[in-house]
Amino acid sequence: MKLPSHFPYLEDLKIKHCVSLNTLVVTRLLKVLVLVDNIVLEDLNEVKQSFSSLLVLKINCCPKLKVLPQICTPDKMEIGGSNLLEALSARDYSQHLEHLIVDECEDETLVVGAIPRRTSLNSLVISNISKATCFPKWPHLPGLKALHICHWKDLVTLSQEASPFQDLTSLKLLSVVKYLI
Structure with a gap:
């Protein structure tokens, strides 16, 4: 499963207990990203500059996620x-x-x-x-x-x-x- 990527002004994204999300594409204005108990999430599918405005990053119990954003x-x-x-x-x-x-x-x-x-x-x-x-x-x-x-x-x-x-x-x-x- 993939989330829609057409939220150009999204600043706060929290995803908890999503058992089918494996890839997440984020907007470049994102300030808060919280990922909790997403057991199949493997990839943040980082677009250049996508995490440059991130102020808060919380990743808890996402066992398949092995790489953090490059620009963060x-x-x-x-x-x-x-x-x-x-x-x-x-x-x-x-x-x-x-x-x-x-x-x-x-x-x-x-x-x-x-x-x-x-x-x-x-x-x-x-x-x-x-x-x-x-x-x-x-x-x-x-x-x-x-x-x-x-x-x-x-x-x-x-x-x-x-x-x-x-x-x-x-x-x-x-x-x-x-x-x-």
């Missing part, structure tokens, strides 16, 4: 329940990124690679990470003001380092909520 510099990004963390860590999507949410991942090293080393990042949420007892190494994030760590099933310590947060010099809020059974 959102202010807020949420990635979860998919294999997109590898794509996120392979390219720099963080020119303007202020808020990042990384959710549902089994590999903490992918999480580390997905976190941009930018001073523009103000808040970071890392949640539902399994098979990890600690964070391998916190990246240098001098502009980070809020760090939320939620629901790590096997979390024992935040870091093996003696001073894990020494590079988080602007941090004002640290929230740690361990996984509860």
Whole structure:
């Protein structure tokens, strides 16, 4: 199934629980794109400049989607329940990124690679990470003001380092909520 592409002024697109959508073509004015539980979505069919005005990108539980847009510099990004963390860590999507949410991942090293080393990042949420007892190494994030760590099933310590947060010099809020059974 494909969505119609004749909405030239569409700015906000949310698609949830669509079990037959495999390709999505977006307009160049799109500012918000939310994709949740679209189990067969494989391709964003990016047209040059189509994601250049995107401010918010949320992709959650789209397991067949493996590539993020080439031209994409959102202010807020949420990635979860998919294999997109590898794509996120392979390219720099963080020119303007202020808020990042990384959710549902089994590999903490992918999480580390997905976190941009930018001073523009103000808040970071890392949640539902399994098979990890600690964070391998916190990246240098001098502009980070809020760090939320939620629901790590096997979390024992935040870091093996003696001073894990020494590079988080602007941090004002640290929230740690361990996984509860």
